[in-house]
Amino acid sequence: MAEPSKENPLPIAGGAKTALPVTPPLVAAGAAATKPAAPAPAANASVPPSGEGIDRRTLLSLGPVTVSWVALAWASFTAAMALSAGALGRFFFPNVLFEPPSSFKAGFPEDYATGKVDERWKNLFGCWLVRSPDDFGRGPGFYVLSTVCTHLGCTPNWLDAENKFKCPCHGSGFRRTGVNFEGPAPRPLERFRIAWADDGQILVDKSKKFQQEKGQWTDPESFLKYG
Numbered sequence: 652m653a654e655p656s657k658e659n660p661l662p663i664a665g666g667a668k669t670a671l672p673v674t675p676p677l678v679a680a681g682a683a684a685t686k687p688a689a690p691a692p693a694a695n696a697s698v699p700p701s702g703e704g705i706d707r708r709t710l711l712s713l714g715p716v717t718v719s720w721v722a723l724a725w726a727s728f729t730a731a732m733a734l735s736a737g738a739l740g741r742f743f744f745p746n747v748l749f750e751p752p753s754s755f756k757a758g759f760p761e762d763y764a765t766g767k768v769d770e771r772w773k774n775l776f777g778c779w780l781v782r783s784p785d786d787f788g789r790g791p792g793f794y795v796l797s798t799v800c801t802h803l804g805c806t807p808n809w810l811d812a813e814n815k816f817k818c819p820c821h822g823s824g825f826r827r828t829g830v831n832f833e834g835p836a837p838r839p840l841e842r843f844r845i846a847w848a849d850d851g852q853i854l855v856d857k858s859k860k861f862q863q864e865k866g867q868w869t870d871p872e873s874f875l876k877y878g
């Protein structure tokens with residue numbers, strides 16, 4: 652039997668000198684046991700590390716509810732950007748109301764038939780041009796009537812067969828001269844200034860109006876003599 656030695660304190664039967672495996676020091680093992688473990692991989696492997704984009708595969712794995720929330724967020728963001736762009740556009744291009752000029756050339760006298768109410772300027776300039784064989788004893792010529800009903804501002808219609816203007820709103824009637832004769836309209840249609848342009852055309856000037864009830868229809872500028 653071998654003697655115990657410093658290297659092999661346990662005697663071995665038969666005298667064989669067998670080296671025992673050297674175990675690591677306990678201190679080292681304890682230290683290894685107390686060392687904090689490395690972080691375990693995330694349970695949900697589909698969550699991408701921060702700073703990386705969400706690829707299509709990841710999106711699919713997030714499920715329909717998550718994807719719908721992402722889509723909703725993008726839609727809201729896009730709508731907000733569109734609204735901002737619209738507001739910016741309105742700032743640089745504000746609403747501008749384009750109105751026709753207050754005066755215009757209405758053509759030559761031969762363009763109009765005697766005794767007729769001409770409606771070619773009704774929609775664009777809001778007036779009728781009438782070529783009359785006689786206007787209150789002043790002889791033949793032209794005058795311009797406003798298309799605004801003097802009751803509440805509707806636009807009457809010219810009824811050629813009945814030789815009158817008829818307002819569709821409350822039934823007021825006006826004669827060819829513009830004088831009211833039926834319905835609630837309290838006064839005649841207004842007339843506008845009419846004159847000759849430099850080139851011989853008829854000039855209509857809506858910036859100046861004439862009201863019969865104020866005696867203004869006798870003003871020379873309310874009637875254009877011709878013929």
Ligand code: FES
Pocket residue numbers: 800801802803804805818819820821822823834835836
């Ligand atoms: S607005 Fe023309 S009759 Fe009332």
